[in-house]
Structures are given as structure tokens and as C-alpha cells.
Amino acid sequence: MSLLEIKDLTIYYRLQGGWVHAIENVSVNLESGERLGLVGESGCGKTTLAYSITFLLPNNAYLKSGTIKFEGKDLTKIAIKKDGGINMFAEGLRDIRWKEISIIFQSAMNSFNPVMTIGDQIAEAIQTHESIGRQETEERIRGLYEIVGIPKDRMDSFPHEYSGGMRQRSLIAMSIALNPKLIIADEPTTALDVITQDRILAELVKLQKSSNSSMIIISHDISIVAQLSTKIAIMYAGEIVEMAPTREIFKAPRHPYTMALLKAFPSIRGEKRRLVTIPGSPPDLVNPPKGCRFSPRCPFAKDKCKNEEPQLREVSADHSSACHFFEEIFEVR
Ligand SMILES: Nc1ncnc2c1ncn2[C@@H]1O[C@H](COP(=O)(O)OP(=O)(O)O)[C@@H](O)[C@H]1O
Ligand SMILES: [Mg+2]
Incomplete structure (x- = not known):
């Protein structure tokens, strides 16, 4: 059994003037330990495909056909309404997000709650899924900050007090906080300078290898995924x-x-x-x-x-x- 098995997936967005054929008949399998690079120009459906895996899609998205199996369980059965519409808050999806599958979003700014410190938000994500105490949680976050290269004393800052690059890095920290089986990184480093980008991606891959988890790395630039992925889908x-x-x-x-x-x-x-x-x-x-x-x-x-x-x-x-x-x-x- 593959970790992830996407079969004949077709997803459209409804617009006033018609349907956007965003994903058409896509099938992909991913085994534990594999790193898939998803490459194509902007507008080719990479983000739609990646986010569909946990159904984090806008409410005009419709599943036209296909299945998404994670560890053998068909997630479309949980999240899809009768008319093909998507219930992104469906019971059962919350358990999977962050803990089993985490996503490093393209835009880190919108991923955080503006009125909570970043440290508290990572702590909340950890404590929602694991029953560990405050001290242990903080220690784990400090470890994560070290990995992504944010000074530990910045844990108590609010999202707007971080630079774009730091927000992106804290999102990466959050994505690995619960040792998920699949990490999806959607153009994760566009907000970072080249040296930081290389270092963080290398760090991510090191983590992924040590835990035998899988990754989907999205980029419009094939040279970025070249070093990181075991296979590539164009x-x-x-x-x-x-x-x-x-x-x-x-x-x-x-x-x-x-x-x-x-x-x-x-x-x-x-x-x-x-x-x-x-x-x-x-x-x-x-x-x-x-x-x-x-x-x-x-x-x-x-x-x-x-x-x-x-x-x-x-x-x-x-x-x-x-x-x-x-x-x-x-x-x-
Ligand atoms: N909410 C939406 N409503 C309608 N069309 C959308 C929506 N989101 C994305 N699209 C369209 O779907 C297509 C695929 O977009 P996307 O998955 O973001 O591609 P990529 O990540 O490769 O740039 C594009 O044509 C885009 O304009
Ligand atoms: Mg995209």
C-alpha cells in the first residue's frame, strides 16, 4: 500500500462564466521516503493538486471525479459533499492536518493568526495533537527554531513583528513540529534569500530522511527541486x-x-x-x-x-x- 494514492483526480473551480479545469485526471502514487517534485509554470494546477490532499480548497472548488487515499483510507469519502462541493472542515480532516500531513503554504503571512504569538500558535498545534506539558512543548519549539534558524527569544513575537523570511521559517517549523508522514512544501522558499533557501531545504530533506516521511516539493523552477526530489511530476x-x-x-x-x-x-x-x-x-x-x-x-x-x-x-x-x-x-x- 502506498502512503498516498491519488487516482483520476479531477477538480474544477466554479466561476460565473464557467468552470476552471484546474486538475484533470491526475494520478500519483507516493511511497514512504519518496520526495516528489511538482513542477510547472504558474497557473498549471500545482497548488490545487497539493492542497486537495487535505481539502484545503476555496469553496468554489468541486471534485468532479477521483479518489485520494492516504494510508489506504479514501479521504474524498470524508470531505466531499453530494454535489461534489468540498467540506474543508469535515470531521476527520483536522486529525490529519499537521499531524499526518502538513503544508508549508506559498504565502506564510496568511497562515498565522495575527493576534497570537507565533510560539503560542506552534504550541497550540502541538498540544491539539499530543498530550505533552507546556515545558516539553516549549523545548520542542526551541529545537525547531534552531533547525530553521530563528533566534529562540523571538518565540513571543507576533506575526507582524517577523520579517517575511522569518514567517516562512516559522511556518516550516510548524510543519515539522508533529513529525508528519507527509510534508507538502508549496514554493516554500520564494520569500527567502538563496543561501537561506538552500540551507532550509537541505535541513527539511535531512529531517525527512531521518523519519522516513515523504515530501511533495512544489516549484515553478525545475532546478530547485532537482537536488531535493527522488521523482518529478511535470x-x-x-x-x-x-x-x-x-x-x-x-x-x-x-x-x-x-x-x-x-x-x-x-x-x-x-x-x-x-x-x-x-x-x-x-x-x-x-x-x-x-x-x-x-x-x-x-x-x-x-x-x-x-x-x-x-x-x-x-x-x-x-x-x-x-x-x-x-x-x-x-x-x-
Ligand atoms: N478559487 C479559484 N477560483 C477560480 N479559479 C481558480 C481559483 N484558484 C485557482 N484558480 C485557477 O486554477 C488554475 C490552477 O491554479 P493553481 O492551482 O493555483 O496553479 P499553480 O499553483 O500551478 O500556480 C489557474 O488557472 C488558477 O487561475
Ligand atoms: Mg501555486
Whole structure:
């Protein structure tokens, strides 16, 4: 049994003018000890996918199909209303959040209660799930502060008294406070400088390894997840378009979008060209393009790509790609 098993997940957001196809038919498995990097440009559905795991979604989000099993238990049975709407406060989800699955949110500012000190908020999270005394709790928080590099005497500060980077670090401290089995880090270090970023991510991975927990690390930048993840899922326009062990993604990418994120398109004649950016931007997900959603931007697109929707297919046992032509389009790096 996998720790996390997401199967055929489809989540839409309701808008006045229609539905945003935010996640379409996504399947991912994660074993204990694995670190999944979730990569794609902004607007490709990474946050929606990650937050759906504990159903922390806005109230216009609807589950259209699929299951999310954590340790074999289908969480959609707990959280989904009859009409597909999501009850993010459903009984049973509270027990899972922080203790079993923790999320380091993209925006740390909104994650804290402004009228409580950060130390008290971490203490509350710990004491909600574990019956340990005040002193032991404080000791644990001091240990966490050391790991994330915040001076211990700042425990009694309020969120607005912290810098953006310190808030982000205290959120990381909170996310590891209860030794969860799965840590989801959504672009966790964008508010930090590069050196702090490297140090904290390395620290997170060290912790994850020592406890054999799993991680999902989200970034728009594939180079950030490269060092950290054991496997990578590339998302484009609400779909996973390629998934493989990290080394394989870098050595032998089999989807043009992945190649684009790696900034290396092979040209038609075979010589390699470096691109600084991918021309165009991800599509409007209210009316996603017909056929392959990447085809309007793909330098290799043929008629079939514009008309037929590609399925994720096996390239090899643990490598899959959703390009119609992955047999022909690959790069020798
Ligand atoms: N509450 C919402 N209502 C409607 N559309 C939304 C909402 N939240 C996100 N979206 C849309 O869903 C898509 C996926 O967004 P998101 O999951 O945040 O992507 P990413 O994290 O990759 O940037 C985007 O098109 C975004 O505009
Ligand atoms: Mg996001």
C-alpha cells in the first residue's frame, strides 16, 4: 500500500462564466521516503493538486471525479459533499492536518493568526495533537527554531513583528513540529534569500530522511527541486504530462514541455539550442485547447496533437509521458 494514492483526480473551480479545469485526471502514487517534485509554470494546477490532499480548497472548488487515499483510507469519502462541493472542515480532516500531513503554504503571512504569538500558535498545534506539558512543548519549539534558524527569544513575537523570511521559517517549523508522514512544501522558499533557501531545504530533506516521511516539493523552477526530489511530476494546464525519477527527467526528458522547462529544445535538425523562456503562456483553463493542451506552444506539434488528447503512457516502467510522439521526440543529453 502506498502512503498516498491519488487516482483520476479531477477538480474544477466554479466561476460565473464557467468552470476552471484546474486538475484533470491526475494520478500519483507516493511511497514512504519518496520526495516528489511538482513542477510547472504558474497557473498549471500545482497548488490545487497539493492542497486537495487535505481539502484545503476555496469553496468554489468541486471534485468532479477521483479518489485520494492516504494510508489506504479514501479521504474524498470524508470531505466531499453530494454535489461534489468540498467540506474543508469535515470531521476527520483536522486529525490529519499537521499531524499526518502538513503544508508549508506559498504565502506564510496568511497562515498565522495575527493576534497570537507565533510560539503560542506552534504550541497550540502541538498540544491539539499530543498530550505533552507546556515545558516539553516549549523545548520542542526551541529545537525547531534552531533547525530553521530563528533566534529562540523571538518565540513571543507576533506575526507582524517577523520579517517575511522569518514567517516562512516559522511556518516550516510548524510543519515539522508533529513529525508528519507527509510534508507538502508549496514554493516554500520564494520569500527567502538563496543561501537561506538552500540551507532550509537541505535541513527539511535531512529531517525527512531521518523519519522516513515523504515530501511533495512544489516549484515553478525545475532546478530547485532537482537536488531535493527522488521523482518529478511535470504539470501543464492541469495535467501531469511527464513523470519519472529525477535523474531520468534530467537525462532523458520525453515531453517537449519538460525539455522547455529544462531550457533545452533540440532543433528539428538535431543541434541543441538554449531557450531563455518558452514563448507564450499556459492556456486559459476555462476553455483549454483541444487535443494536447501544450500543442499551441509546442515546436513539434502536428495535426494529431491539435485534435487528439494524449494520454499519459509508459516510456518505461517508472517513466511516463503524455506526448503523442515521445518515441520520436527525445533529446540525447
Ligand atoms: N478559487 C479559484 N477560483 C477560480 N479559479 C481558480 C481559483 N484558484 C485557482 N484558480 C485557477 O486554477 C488554475 C490552477 O491554479 P493553481 O492551482 O493555483 O496553479 P499553480 O499553483 O500551478 O500556480 C489557474 O488557472 C488558477 O487561475
Ligand atoms: Mg501555486
